[in-house]
Amino acid sequence: MALTSLRNTSRSNPPRLHMGCAKRACKHRKTRETGPPDSCRRMTPAMDAERRLAQNVPANSSPVHERQGMAQNWRDAELPLFAEAKRINDPERALRELAKEASACTRCPLYKNATQTVFGEGPADAALMLVGEQPGDQEDVTGRPFVGPAGKVLDRALESAGIERSAVYITNAVKHFKNEPRGKRRIHKKPDTSEIDACRWWLDNELAIVQPSVVVALGATAARSVMHKVVTINANRGRLIELPDHRRAVITVHPSYLLRLLEDRDKRREFDRLVKDLRFAADAARPS
Known part of the structure; x- marks a missing residue:
């Protein structure tokens, strides 16, 4: 039976986060300014x-x-404050406003070679959130996460695990496609630490709004963004990891990993393991 309802029925009060203009760097990040920061004056x-x-x-x-x-x-029970200095206590509308601000993001240089920001999608009250690495070429063109070859693998894995894609919130740790142009092609490049940290601001706000019970980190980049530190997949796979705000995480491989395997036997084995991890996460996200 497909798991069509993964709604979070025990949403806690989200933290009060300030969401400044997307075109400005976060006050916690070092920026190039014409003078010393306020804290140094x-x-x-x-x-x-x-x-x-x-x-x-x-x-x-x-x-x-x-x-x-x-x-x-x-600790105030309010949703994030947006650039126009207003609070939005409707999670769906808050996500739309957050996506609107992210569309103009210049917090790191990745926007220069990308077509557009690829924001997350899914129910604003989803109990299960999937976090990938970054958009690929097709995601960059369409503006939707996981619609390329890796997305097709993920769709098959979700179906095999009995999970409806429309029931989960799907996003990426990095919202712009990092690539290196080579002729007419754009070659995928892995985000570095500074780019992951710069984009974590968006993911943290997605988490604050959606408040999923379980977050699935797909790959090492997603795991680093979710855990705020470097973690190894094999050492942490197959178990629930406690996160702040009463959330838990499950770490597994990125679907693109299966595409790089050469042997069909290896592909089948790793696909089954991915399905097992997704089913495990969905079971943990179910209301008790």
């Missing part, structure tokens, strides 16, 4: 008063009280 009394007024901080509050207030704000 000397704070004069006038500047501090202006900051407190803008942030609605009491004049007699201490740094400790400010940090406590920031921690409390982080």
